Amino acid sequence: MNNDSNISKVKLYGRPNSPEAYEIRDFLKRSVVEFDWIELTCDEDCYRELGFASVEELRLPIVELVDGSQMFAPTVREVAQQLGWVTQPKFKEYDLSIYGAGPAGLSAAVYAASEGLRTILIERYAVGGQAGSSSLIENYLGFPEGVSGADLAEKARQQAVKFGIELLILREGVKAEFRNNRIYVDMANDSKMVARANICATGVEYRRLNLPNEDRFLNRGVFYGAGASEAQLCSNKHIFVIGGGNSAGQAVMYFSQYAEKVTMLVRNNNLAASGDRYWWFASWIVYRSFTVFYWLAGRCLRTFSPSSQQSGRGRGFTTRCS
Numbered sequence: 632m633n634n635d636s637n638i639s640k641v642k643l644y645g646r647p648n649s650p651e652a653y654e655i656r657d658f659l660k661r662s663v664v665e666f667d668w669i670e671l672t673c674d675e676d677c678y679r680e681l682g683f684a685s686v687e688e689l690r691l692p693i694v695e696l697v698d699g700s701q702m703f704a705p706t707v708r709e710v711a712q713q714l715g716w717v718t719q720p721k722f723k724e725y726d727l728s729i730y731g732a733g734p735a736g737l738s739a740a741v742y743a744a745s746e747g748l749r750t751i752l753i754e755r756y757a758v759g760g761q762a763g764s765s766s767l768i769e770n771y772l773g774f775p776e777g778v779s780g781a782d783l784a785e786k787a788r789q790q791a792v793k794f795g796i797e798l799l800i801l802r803e804g805v806k807a808e809f810r811n812n813r814i815y816v817d818m819a820n821d822s823k824m825v826a827r828a829n830i831c832a833t834g835v836e837y838r839r840l841n842l843p844n845e846d847r848f849l850n851r852g853v854f855y856g857a858g859a860s861e862a863q864l865c866s867n868k869h870i871f872v873i874g875g876g877n878s879a880g881q882a883v884m885y886f887s888q889y890a891e892k893v894t895m896l897v898r899n900n901n902l903a904a905s906g907d908r909y910w911w912f913a914s915w916i917v918y919r920s921f922t923v924f925y926w927l928a929g930r931c932l933r934t935f936s937p938s939s940q941q942s943g944r945g946r947g948f949t950t951r952c953s
């Protein structure tokens with residue numbers, strides 16, 4: 632056991648490519664909890680870091696909280712519980728219940744609570760929604776330098792809490808019914824939520840690619856929307872980003888700072904067709920090696936690479952695929 636009592640950050644120990652460790656990393660990153668990720672690849676790592684002789688005998692991942700307490704192979708819910716974030720509703724009935732704590736739900740919560748409505752915000756995972764995985768949002772009002780999605784969400788959460796909302800995380804609404812001018816919602820944990828009005832701000836689900844063996848590699852090589860928590864772990868890796876929209880562009884920019892190489896696969900024949908363009912100009916000026924492959928009906932049309940690696944700026948070059 633590590634007896635160091637001067638722990639100032641949460642520590643997360645686990646094996647590389649562990650989906651369980653990824654889930655906790657992603658949750659902590661979205662929740663703006665500072666943590667160190669410590670990879671255990673062999674018994675020596677295990678002994679040096681934790682004082683246990685064998686990595687095989689440990690239930691990984693391990694979360695070590697700032698008070699030094701350790702959780703072995705915890706779920707995200709257990710970590711959140713230990714951090715004191717899993718709470719019960721205070722009231723039997725609310726003026727407004729909002730499902731989903733992405734930007735839409737958070738905005739609604741701020742405005743409702745600031746008008747004095749008794750408001751509850753219910754989120755099935757972490758505050759921030761899709762925006763929580765964004766490395767740098769540049770087009771939101773009031774952030775001329777841009778802001779990471781997790782920071783934006785945390786600021787919005789603080790603002791909403793300041794106005795008196797209640798926030799329940801890791802809770803999910805599954806079914807709703809209107810009667811007596813009330814909305815009765817069945818929650819996934821078999822409890823009920825009652826409110827006079829309701830907003831569903833539940834966003835979108837990622838459409839899966841349905842690749843062969845996808846489930847086997849999910850969160851251990853194949854990720855949907857990963858970025859903020861993973862990019863720094865990708866030095867010496869070749870990353871493929873699938874998609875040509877704004878989020879994919881942002882991911883390419885971010886991963887290019889850390890990864891050995893980033894390749895973007897785009898199904899249309901140009902980037903502008905599928906999303907915003909602002910990231911595109913910034914990316915070839917600032918970042919390292921990346922290549923975009925344009926695909927149409929399974930055929931590579933052309934590739935694009937920035938020519939800027941020596942000079943730091945340039946027009947890039949395009950190659951037609953044969």
Ligand SMILES: Cc1cc2nc3c(=O)[nH]c(=O)nc-3n(C[C@H](O)[C@H](O)[C@H](O)COP(=O)(O)OP(=O)(O)OC[C@H]3O[C@@H](n4cnc5c(N)ncnc54)[C@H](O)[C@@H]3O)c2cc1C
Pocket residue numbers: 730731732733734735736753754755756757758759760761762763764765766767768769770771802803804805832833834835856858877878881
């Ligand atoms: C990597 C990335 C980068 C992006 N960058 C930008 C950008 O730079 N600029 C920009 O304008 N947009 C950007 N976007 C898009 C932006 O994040 C979304 O448009 C925005 O998050 C949508 O907000 P929302 O609140 O409607 O939904 P979401 O963000 O999808 O949030 C919905 C929330 O509802 C929760 N939920 C779902 N069902 C339930 C349920 N039954 N009960 C309780 N909770 C539930 C989900 O867990 C989720 O947290 C980006 C998206 C991604 C993925």
